Amino acid sequence: MIKAGIIGATGYAGAELVRILMGHPSVEIKWYGSRSYIDKKYADVYRNMFEIVEDTCLDDNIEELAKQVDVIFTATPQGFLGSVLNEKILSETKVIDLSADYRIKDVATYEKWYKIEHKSPQFIEEAVYGLCEINREKVKNARLVANPGCYTTCSILTAYPLVKEGLIDANTLIVDAKSGTSGAGRGAKVNNLFCEVNENMKAYGVATHRHTPEIEEQLGYAAGKEITISFTPHLVPMNRGILATEYASLVKKADGSYPTKEEIRAAYEKYYKNEKFVRVLEDGVCPETKWVEGSNYVDVNFVVDERTGRVIMMGALDNLVKGAAGQAVQNMNLLFGLKESEGLELVPMFP
Amino acid sequence: MIKAGIIGATGYAGAELVRILMGHPSVEIKWYGSRSYIDKKYADVYRNMFEIVEDTCLDDNIEELAKQVDVIFTATPQGFLGSVLNEKILSETKVIDLSADYRIKDVATYEKWYKIEHKSPQFIEEAVYGLCEINREKVKNARLVANPGCYTTCSILTAYPLVKEGLIDANTLIVDAKSGTSGAGRGAKVNNLFCEVNENMKAYGVATHRHTPEIEEQLGYAAGKEITISFTPHLVPMNRGILATEYASLVKKADGSYPTKEEIRAAYEKYYKNEKFVRVLEDGVCPETKWVEGSNYVDVNFVVDERTGRVIMMGALDNLVKGAAGQAVQNMNLLFGLKESEGLELVPMFP
Amino acid sequence: MIKAGIIGATGYAGAELVRILMGHPSVEIKWYGSRSYIDKKYADVYRNMFEIVEDTCLDDNIEELAKQVDVIFTATPQGFLGSVLNEKILSETKVIDLSADYRIKDVATYEKWYKIEHKSPQFIEEAVYGLCEINREKVKNARLVANPGCYTTCSILTAYPLVKEGLIDANTLIVDAKSGTSGAGRGAKVNNLFCEVNENMKAYGVATHRHTPEIEEQLGYAAGKEITISFTPHLVPMNRGILATEYASLVKKADGSYPTKEEIRAAYEKYYKNEKFVRVLEDGVCPETKWVEGSNYVDVNFVVDERTGRVIMMGALDNLVKGAAGQAVQNMNLLFGLKESEGLELVPMFP
Amino acid sequence: MIKAGIIGATGYAGAELVRILMGHPSVEIKWYGSRSYIDKKYADVYRNMFEIVEDTCLDDNIEELAKQVDVIFTATPQGFLGSVLNEKILSETKVIDLSADYRIKDVATYEKWYKIEHKSPQFIEEAVYGLCEINREKVKNARLVANPGCYTTCSILTAYPLVKEGLIDANTLIVDAKSGTSGAGRGAKVNNLFCEVNENMKAYGVATHRHTPEIEEQLGYAAGKEITISFTPHLVPMNRGILATEYASLVKKADGSYPTKEEIRAAYEKYYKNEKFVRVLEDGVCPETKWVEGSNYVDVNFVVDERTGRVIMMGALDNLVKGAAGQAVQNMNLLFGLKESEGLELVPMFP
Structure with missing residues (x-):
């Protein structure tokens, strides 16, 4: 089983990641990070998860988390991953970033549109833009995937x-x-x-x-x-x-x-x-x-x-599936050599 | 694989049955019955099923259908199953009725509230009211299950x-x-x-x-x-x-x-x-x-x-899952000795 | 023209009062009180009022307001009016309270259900419960009307x-x-x-x-x-x-x-x-x-x-009309001897 | 009082016309035309009008109607007015058409896009396109106003x-x-x-x-x-x-x-x-x-x-007010020399 950690697990995109990974046969979530709800039961924040998720929310200590899991998803505000990422983390675990920090190759463009100083631009070049249909092969060998926006x-x-x-x-x-x-x-x-x-x-x-x-x-x-x-x-x-x-x-x-x-x-x-x-x-x-x-x-x-x-x-x-969490899982599948659609064969719900 | 047929596959409850059975590992749908859309591609009626369901809608010939499948779901208006059910059908296949025709034991009560004459009251007694949590043991041995209302x-x-x-x-x-x-x-x-x-x-x-x-x-x-x-x-x-x-x-x-x-x-x-x-x-x-x-x-x-x-x-x-299609699948699982929750471990979607 | 002041003009009930009074032929609003938006243009808070209301939000100084208007509407949280009301105010102006402070005759019951200490229970007795269809005659002579809840x-x-x-x-x-x-x-x-x-x-x-x-x-x-x-x-x-x-x-x-x-x-x-x-x-x-x-x-x-x-x-x-602002205007009409339905002949909007 | 008749009074645009005209001080509705609900009480079709409109729906006999009223609003499907309009009607009453029949000057363009043969193109030229802000002066003297689309x-x-x-x-x-x-x-x-x-x-x-x-x-x-x-x-x-x-x-x-x-x-x-x-x-x-x-x-x-x-x-x-009924009333006000905003000073409802 792939061990996964989520930082920002209590936002809507993070919660959708939880929903999708609950049905993924090859993954288990080991870390529900949430700055706002530390020490609160996850199922008290998202009651749909009652009797499904028993875990409690943890903090966003990505360095500690990196030691424990095979992949980290960061469903965090812009600037978070940029401010904490380092070589040690990337040497220990894969990182799939649902924020915009590593999507744009030109740091000046990023800083102009996001009005944030980029704190670790040294990883921008190696980051792979994770639009699977276009960058599939590059994603497979990445350490850091920039999951596209919705x-x-x-x-x-x-x-x-x-x-x-x-x-x-x-x-x-x-x-x-x-x-x-x-x-x-x-x-x-x-x-x-x-x-x-x-x-x-x-x-x-x-x-x-x-x-x-x-x-x-x-x-x-x-x-x-x-x-x-x-x-x-x-x-x-x-x-x-x-x-x-x-x-x-x-x-x-x-x-x-x-x-x-x-x-x-x-x-x-x-x-x-x-x-x-x-x-x-x-x-x-x-x-x-x-x-x-x-x-x-x-x-x-x-x-x-x-x-x-x-x-x-x-x-x-x-927007929460192919536009965020689903695509992140698709990227994860590529990173770990799984079938690309594993855990993602979700039939659309109508009405 | 259990072969299933659905009569009334293009109503909302029927469509939800299709959605759930698509994710059920032990079932394949062999018959998409729809009086209104005969010969039309199912995915043209429910476009969420595009590239998922390739079949075309068939008629509601339950006698023919009974020969071909292990279980029939009738997601039909009140009175339909009552007017066509017979011993031969029940000897060939299991029937799970999502309509009200076999829910009420007293035929006079049925006819009074539904304002319909019951055409085959002889099967009312053997029909099992399929509220799994209460009638689980009886369901297991039934030929005819009356799936409860929403x-x-x-x-x-x-x-x-x-x-x-x-x-x-x-x-x-x-x-x-x-x-x-x-x-x-x-x-x-x-x-x-x-x-x-x-x-x-x-x-x-x-x-x-x-x-x-x-x-x-x-x-x-x-x-x-x-x-x-x-x-x-x-x-x-x-x-x-x-x-x-x-x-x-x-x-x-x-x-x-x-x-x-x-x-x-x-x-x-x-x-x-x-x-x-x-x-x-x-x-x-x-x-x-x-x-x-x-x-x-x-x-x-x-x-x-x-x-x-x-x-x-x-x-x-x-109402479409535990109130209709999900409960019908739960009943099917009981009828065929499968794990009761098979294909039903659907995590609630929020938001 | 009756001069009216609203304290709490930027809540939904207050905004509905503004909408209704804009169409009332005998009233003009002289005071848009809003603790949260003091000095902000009212139409910047509710943009439906652009080019309709030109005024700026004022504070909730009810003593000053009482000197300037004929009637004060308090669309405020529970406890506000109770904490500021005094005899001088009631001698200068009529007060229609959309909060619960004067609805319940037994102060102990109020304090138990609302978990607030009532600061001016001496006015409870004279307050008239403004359910016009039942208390019409009493309302006509009131100084203080407790507008019913929705x-x-x-x-x-x-x-x-x-x-x-x-x-x-x-x-x-x-x-x-x-x-x-x-x-x-x-x-x-x-x-x-x-x-x-x-x-x-x-x-x-x-x-x-x-x-x-x-x-x-x-x-x-x-x-x-x-x-x-x-x-x-x-x-x-x-x-x-x-x-x-x-x-x-x-x-x-x-x-x-x-x-x-x-x-x-x-x-x-x-x-x-x-x-x-x-x-x-x-x-x-x-x-x-x-x-x-x-x-x-x-x-x-x-x-x-x-x-x-x-x-x-x-x-x-x-809930915002007969359940709040509309009924408050109905009470105002009674207080000032106007036709009870003046300004309230609003045809329901469908769809 | 201006006497008005509505053909198509039970569609949404027709119903909005009724709502607006109920509050218009210079108009009374004399004819609620509705092909689908002839002889049914209008308030049974739109229950918001209970105790407000007592009339019964009439047919769409525009020739009879033209004799009785000062203005006819046709809130009808494309092609209706085109198929019934004649000189006698226009000599007896003003007509404001909420359908598209007289909006487009080139009959070939109309017939191509609407896939309908135009039955009375002889009135197209004199029809005034009733976008008041642009064609105000022309509207004032019109017999036939083509009310713009939403x-x-x-x-x-x-x-x-x-x-x-x-x-x-x-x-x-x-x-x-x-x-x-x-x-x-x-x-x-x-x-x-x-x-x-x-x-x-x-x-x-x-x-x-x-x-x-x-x-x-x-x-x-x-x-x-x-x-x-x-x-x-x-x-x-x-x-x-x-x-x-x-x-x-x-x-x-x-x-x-x-x-x-x-x-x-x-x-x-x-x-x-x-x-x-x-x-x-x-x-x-x-x-x-x-x-x-x-x-x-x-x-x-x-x-x-x-x-x-x-x-x-x-x-x-x-879309139902400025995009249909409101603009129609604005045109009517122009046609009859009323203040252009009469009956239209509706304050937007929020929320």
Whole structure:
């Protein structure tokens, strides 16, 4: 059995990690770290776990934890892992970071968008960006995995094949993303109260959201050049789910015509045909967040709009699963040579 | 592998059966019966099943189906199974009926509350009421299992120990139950439209709901006499979950005092200490439907109110799991000598 | 124009007072008191009021306020008004208290249920309990009105005619009440976050909720004796609305028969026929919270259940309107000799 | 008093018209037309109207109706008014059409997008597009007003000043719109059931939604040329509200720089400073649908993104008020020389 420790086990992403790992046949959780709930029974913080998890919350002493487990998941605020990581930890255990600390290769970009000084930039280079469908081979040999953000996973996977194949002009990409409220975390804020979110919808972080440079970096690799995109997140009155609606101008072919629907579809099939967790929907079917809820799937599809010369791409995932904990487990499976889908064959729950 | 067929596979309860059986290691579904969607791909009706279920919906020919499978689940409207069941079917296969046709022993009571003529009352006697925690041994040898209703499972299990131990006067029992909207089914009715249910709450079927005689019959067995109760269902703007709040007068002891909190708790422990799927919560913790969502658990607890001489009992379950499909699978496990919890170790999903 | 001041203008009840008074032709708000937001523009706290309210939040200096206005509304936590009220204030202005400080006549009962020492019990006797439909005449001449609680308004008005007419045994009364989340206030608590409330339902404060003695006192006056009842509140995933489902044993008539449906209805008609804000629904129609949303109506109805000898009564209101701010304005209208419904002819909003 | 008749009074838009007109001091409704509920009491179809509306639903005989009233509102499916309108009706009464039949000037465009043959195209030319803020003067003298669509009102008003002033390239405009479910109407469809919409989000009608040519036509007038845009509607789990997030490339000035934030704001102020129902929010505040719920306001704002050379515009309105019935009443006020805001000073309801 792989021994796992979680730092930040009482946030929503941490709790989802617990839920998924409870059903994973090859892992046992040895450490439920929670700065806020030290010495409290985990099941008193998440009562769904009553009679399932008997453990008590521990602190976030990552050095001590590193000695005891094979893998550490850090589901912590930005800056935490950056401020405590060291070579000794990485020599003793694998680390999968669900925060943004090691996602962005350029430390200046990180510090500009996150407004935090990076305390251990020396590990950025070796960190592997854990978007399994794209970086699978690199993840297998990593010591430190930067688990992608929820919006970014959805945004990138939805557009990746078309960027990679040069079918769209990546600099025209506009990502309009909508997220359930669990993405805002479990902190007690007026803005996230039921009465403020229910029957309401809004954009936030317009032109300034921190997932923007992460999308730009990864899609830039696919495009083979630096790109600049627009990304707008929105808050939706539901618990889980992200829907990304993405717009881009099609690149005309040599004969002046636009790529056809069939050519676009072929690009998606090329990259995702063998990907268990990316489902390219049938023609005419728009992704819905409910159809992937509780599962590790991303559903994607597209519409070619010849009137405007644009393609509209759509992707849906569960922000706590493929957007966070599920992808972290997928990365863990790769790190330990397990079947990539082990413990992740979760059937979406409907309704 | 046990071969299973489902008639009514495209209702919400049928779809939940599919979800659960997909994760069951000893079962394969051979027949997705759906009168409404014959010849349509199942995954086109429930797109969460895209790339998971490849089958096409078949008809509801139960005689043909009986020849092919080891167990038939009927997740059908009231009256369907009653109108088609025969000895030959029962000699070929096990039948687990999620409708009410074989729940009530007295056919006149059934016909009065359901306003349907029972077409095959000859099987009522042998049918076993499949509330596993109470009828476990009988279920094991049954040919025909009457899977309990969603409200009834919650209502009965919440009060059962106190009725059985004579701690409450069963005729004073009042069950005020609240249900998510999936209990109303997938039929296209104005009353169940999003805009009619959202931001709304109401009682319905007051003093006339069909689950009333079922609760009375089962708790009457526990009480050792016929009883009459009040049952009021309510519609709540959520997808899943039933919460039952139950009120009853405590029976005074010989010395004129009421049973203590400790005595009440001891009664719950007596019946549920070893029941995996019934969780008696810690003192002071009220059950919440969200803590059991997606799982086969029933959470129960109580408050003794000395001011009024009453005990307030509370129970919560997921109406589609323990209230329907999960309990049906639990019954199937018993019928086939499997571990009772096989395929049912679903961790509740939160949030 | 009547000059009004609000202390606690930035809670949900205070904000609803602002909304209603904005449409009241005879009132102008001169003081938006808010301890939390002093010197902040009111419309920055409630952006629905942008370009409607230009004022800035002031403090809660009630002595200064009393000099400037004709009526003060205190939409404040329990204990505030009790700790600051004095004779001088009451000699200068009318006070309508939306908190519980002056609702309960017996100070010991108040202190026991609220766990607060009452600092100015000398005003309890003169305070008038402002349930307009019952205490209309007394309100007209009051200096200090104790505006009823949200649950209590609904619970009392739903049962009042039957208690008053002796048709039910008031000591058998069980009130199972369900409330939208705005009743929990705008404080930043984890329990009230969207993800904790959405898709969830629970009871709370079982057998200990503070509205219990208020209901008992008022219905006790109607019964002509002290009574003890059961009251259980529940939290529902919606913004607004309270639904009370109430159970009581019918009192048999001299001939041993139960009161008929017609006799029960006659009792409701007797008290409510001329009440604009209490709508006795037609036979067979259950109240729904959505049908009164945003309005000052209470919808009530009942079902006689001869099987159990009980009547099930149901009432629905908007907790922020008839359950708080609307009723406060109704009281204000009475205090100042205006038409009782002035500014309150709000048509319920559906959907 | 102006006598009004409504055809289609039992759809959600029709019901909202009734709600608003109930509070309008200068109008009385004489005809509640409803093909589906003829001879049924209106308050039995919408129980919020119990004891408020005593009338019974009538048929949709517009010729008879035209003789009796001063104004007819048609809140009917596409094609209805087109198939019945004639000169006699228009000579007897004013007509405000909430359907799309007279919104689009080019009949071929209408027939292509709506897939309906237009039966009375002879009235298209004289019909006035009733977006009051833009066509106020023309509306005043109209016989036939084409009330704009919900998405279109929001989409157009959000972008109008920047298109009109030439600050953005209108052909780069992308409108990503999100709507509450009341926009889908009260028809009984599986897709609109509570359990299908709740906890779910999706795009629909991608690149084919019928509001697209309406936006293109109106913004084309502002741009002074034909334009082509992208419009994508989404379904959100809430009852009311539309949020439009709009993206467009800024037009560089002669010196190669982009328009500044101040210049953009000045354009909004130029057109909306004196518009009561359009609120240009303060810098940094994103519109939220809840802040306008139940009111006739449109809240708009924008963010200039120099990184991408784009401006992100946002607009929010209540689809049933400013997006349908409220705007219809605003048009009616103009038609009859009333104060434009009469009966429309509805304060948004929060929460």
